Amino acid sequence: MSDNTGAPLGAPWAQQPSLVPPPRPQEPPPGPEEPKKRPLRAVLLAVGLVVLLGLVGIAVGHYAWGPKPPPAPAKVVSAAPPPFDVAAALAKVSPAVVNIDVELGLEGGGAAGTGIVLSPDGLVLTNNHVVEGATTSMRVTDVGNGRGYDATVLGYDRAHDIALLKLDGASGLAAATLGDSNATRIGDAVVAVGNAGGVGGPPSASPGKVTRLGRQVTAADEVTGATExxxxxxQVDADVRSGDSGGPLADPQGRVIGIDTAANAGYVFDEGLRPHEGFAIPIAQATDIAQRIRDGKASDTVHIGPSAFLGLTVVDGGNGSGALIKSVVAGGPAAKLGLKANLLVVGVDDKPVTSATALVAVLDTHHPGDRLRVTVAGQGGKTATVTLIPVSGPIG
Structure with a gap:
């Protein structure tokens, strides 16, 4: 991107009281009064048939949490001394970091994550799973100037877990300096920066090194277990935490080489993966998708603008039979046409629908106001086709 070269990063951070990396906060233990968790993919590294649950028009495996708890006591990460000046790297990258707070209106909860400023006028790169399910409010706080902004999602790529935001009325923001992720090598020193624990304020930092490259993983939602x-x-041995999603993985010079997106939550499924390692999307891949979104170039995976919302909760029907309707959202397009639970969605227009995931993929190529011919099947196998007009719905 032509405006991704960044702005001077020293001045905004000089407003902060200290250059010492804040310790990684300890997340509060789960309990009935504190159901909220923050977006971070848990890596399963398992291959097999996946059954996904989601709200069609929101996402398959969206992220829903309850009220945000108060900040927890700090916890210092136990790690070997970093092989570089972590505070200096953090000082360079932090002014281009934003904290993202999302309200999930249909779920009555919220989520928190991180983003990276790409341009002074407020283009922000983050993970799709940080913002998916957002319905009513998205508030972004820029670390560089301390100001809060409302944000609009310009587009997203669910398959690659990328979203591009625009901050309303932003100007003069410190933009990240981007590194060359294609030049990244095993053993390179890195620091994962983000809104660990979703507590806001100055970013926290976790140093480490690159342990593997070109990794293919299956990432799971912390709450629903939905995967992609x-x-x-x-792959890095930095201690990536919930809330870090969408934040920068930086080199010792503070240049962004990746986007924190997933963590191994203590599971070891294959040789070479240790507990609590993290994973990042290479910045070259992420900015290529962001540029396509910025240019308005939709594709089979890149969605531009508002999401098409039918108002159906679905699961896989099994054996490629379709997307089984579990419930309908009151007042939504499907409810108004009388669609009911236990019907199978088997087609949209001329495209067969074999699963819940396939239905979401089809909807990602449509927008509010499109006329969709949706074919459903009953228990006896009889089919019927109805015309549904999706409305604007939750992000991603």
Missing amino acids: TLHDLI
């Missing part, structure tokens, strides 16, 4: 496969990731 991500490709060509950078």
Whole structure:
């Protein structure tokens, strides 16, 4: 991107009281009064048939949490001394970091994550899973100037877990300096920066090194267990935490080489993966998708603008039979046409629908106001086709 070269990063950070990296906060233990968690993919590294649950028009495996708890006591990461000046790298990258807070209106909860400023006028790169499910409000706080902004999602790529935001009324922001992820090598020193624990404020930092490249992993939602496969990731031994999603993985010079997106939540499924390692999307891949979104170039995976919302909760019907309707959203397009639970969605227009994931993929190529011919099947196998006009719905 032509405006991704960045702005001077020293001055905005000089407003902060300290250049010492804040310790990684400890997340509060789960309990009935504190159901909220923050977006971060948990890596399963398992291959097999996946059954996904989601709200069609929101996402398959969207992220829903309850009220945001108060900040937890700090916890210092136990790690070997970093092989570089972590505070200096953090000082360079932090002014181009934003904290993202999302309200999930249909779920009555919220989510928190991180983003990277790409341009002084407020283009922000983050993970799709940070913002998916957003319905009513998205507030972004720029670390560089301390100001809060409302944000609009310009587009997203669910398959690659990328979203591009625009901050309303932003100007003069410190933009990230981007590195060359294609030049990244195993053993390179890195620091994962982000809104660890979703507590806001100055970013926290976790140093480490690159342990593997070109990783393909299956990432799971912390709450629902819904999964998707991500490709060509950078694996690091930095302690990536919930809330870090969408934040920068930086080199010792503070240049962004990746986007924090997933963590191994203590599971070891194959040789070479240790507990609590993290994964990042290479910045070259991420900015290529962001540029396509900025240029308005939709594709089979890149969605531009508002999401098409039918108002159906679906799961896989099994054996490629379709997307089984579990419930309908009151007042939504499907409810108004009388669609009911236990019907199978088997086609949209001329495209067969074999699963919940396939239905979401088809909807990602449509927009509010499109006329969709949706074919459903009953228990006896009889089919009927109805015309549904999606409305604008939750992001991603």
